[in-house]
């Protein structure tokens with residue numbers, strides 16, 4: 001089974017809110033010093049989903065990341081986890097693309113790779129988090145799509161996918177090739193194994209530019225962007241928090257109980 | 265450039281009732297439609313949809329499109345995308361609104377992929393930009409640490425999914441008049457590539473998280489599945505439900521359907537008790553509508569204290585049992 005996993009490198013979303021700073025003018029986030037970028041959470045789960053399928057069915061996993069040259073790090077991370085191969089898609093023309101532009105670039109790279117049974121993406125990126133790229137990518141590739149998967153099984157040429165919905169779950173079936181977006185419900189990713197970590201670190205990750213994948217300039221023209229960010233702000237919602245204390249924790253709890261019993 | 269007009273809401277319903285999110289979207293849609301001086305339409309899909317047209321009009325729709333087709337009785341991505349895309353290509357709405365629900369999260373990006381419009385997901389605020397008369401959609405980015413406002417300058421339709429419980433529901437007026445229009449064409453079964461083979465409703469004991477008036481949520485600091493019993497006990501005394509953060513769900517301490525937050529459930533109870541969770545923006549996104557938030561955390565600098573109304577700094581294991589006991593006593597007294 002050949003799987004292609006799309007992974008994005010993002011600013012670590014787990015930095016404390018107090019450290020989160022933006023440049024409202026430029027509509028950009030200012031990365032705090034000394035915090036290295038990470039693989040987007042859901043994309044890491046997508047890698048995990050690919051690995052679980054490979055554990056069972058063998059085959060090859062290729063990771064793709066559009067981003068800066070540093071995105072090689074997330075490809076190496078995927079390889080350390082068990083992916084076989086990977087490419088970075090980097091070009092000045094790829095910077096600040098919207099979801100359609102991003103999906104277009106990924107589609108061109110996937111078409112260059114050629115053979116695949118399954119394309120996996122995270123449900124949304126941990127930074128801009130539009131949650132659209134997977135669906136657009138499937139539309140361009142002309143393959144079926146299932147979003148927000150929590151479990152994936154393969155049998156012959158059919159995929160069986162569980163997804164959690166608000167009042168239960170559903171199970172879907174789709175023919176391969178297919179695109180699936182993965183949610184956190186799939187479960188925690190494994191840790192990279194030591195020897196693979198060393199091997200991945202040394203690996204040279206090829207970089208594909210616009211011309212390598214045959215991307216047409218008009219498709220990358222920002223003038224044709226479908227959406228544009230016109231404002232960025234940090235929500236301020238500071239409530240006055242009344243701190244409840246007491247001689248002992250149980251005391252404080254009793255004081256709190258007295259306050260709450262008036263409310264409900 | 266544009267012969268597109270009007271707002272189309274993709275409606276949802278269950279058991280012969282419009283979904284609350286659809287009534288919220290009708291309230292929002294009516295306001296935007298009035299501002300633009302354009303009509304508000306709603307698309308209802310499924311063989312039972314025709315029973316809901318009067319109610320939809322009463323909540324503010326000028327037109328109700330009914331796609332009467334048994335293949336649409338259960339949500340399926342391919343069928344819904346097909347019918348909604350066909351309607352958008354015929355009726356040419358300028359704005360399409362969906363709920364940020366199980367259906368909307370799947371359907372909106374697919375529909376937009378097909379139509380080539382401009383979509384903003386999980387919006388918290390929508391307005392008409394005075395300078396351009398375009399839809400300005402504000403949505404959380406970076407896990408809710410920032411809000412971005414987006415415009416679609418030329419891509420059409422302008423699309424948005426709206427987070428449930430962020431907009432006031434539309435007022436009902438049974439004297440309102442509107443048109444009911446059948447959607448032409450049926451689902452092409454050969455285009456349904458992804459088949460739903462099973463759909464299971466999970467029975468929930470006690471109060472449903474989304475409807476609970478009191479929610480007691482636990483985070484990573486709870487430390488294990490067993491310790492959640494303490495939260496359940498407190499919730500029981502208050503007639504509430506238990507929720508959790510993503511890490512607590514990831515660890516398997518509680519089922520994933522209890523996750524509260526941007527990628528989980530949105531709750532707006534009277535009382536939200538946040539226990540041993542740091543208050544990451546992506547979590548808070550799911551409980552900000554709560555009337556009163558109480559935080560119990562051993563770290564006095566935890567972000568949750570910035571949004572809480574009452575707080576106790578300390579180890580929850582020493583606080584919860586006493587809190588539960590005292591509340592039980594006060595309730596019975």
Ligand SMILES: Cc1cc2nc3c(=O)[nH]c(=O)nc-3n(C[C@H](O)[C@H](O)[C@H](O)COP(=O)(O)OP(=O)(O)OC[C@H]3O[C@@H](n4cnc5c(N)ncnc54)[C@H](O)[C@@H]3O)c2cc1C
Pocket residue numbers: 013014041125126127129406407482483484485486508509510511512523524525526527528529539540541542543544545546547550560561562563566578579580581
């Ligand atoms: C795109 C995106 C979507 C996301 N969606 C969601 C979502 O829907 N829901 C969600 O919850 N998260 C979501 N997250 C993750 C979120 O950013 C945080 O990682 C998560 O909410 C943190 O969970 P936590 O507070 O349980 O854990 P932590 O941040 O690790 O906090 C644990 C807290 O427990 C306290 N503590 C520890 N022991 C004790 C004790 N004995 N007594 C009292 N206090 C104690 C600590 O002081 C600490 O504050 C999302 C992230 C991204 C990027």
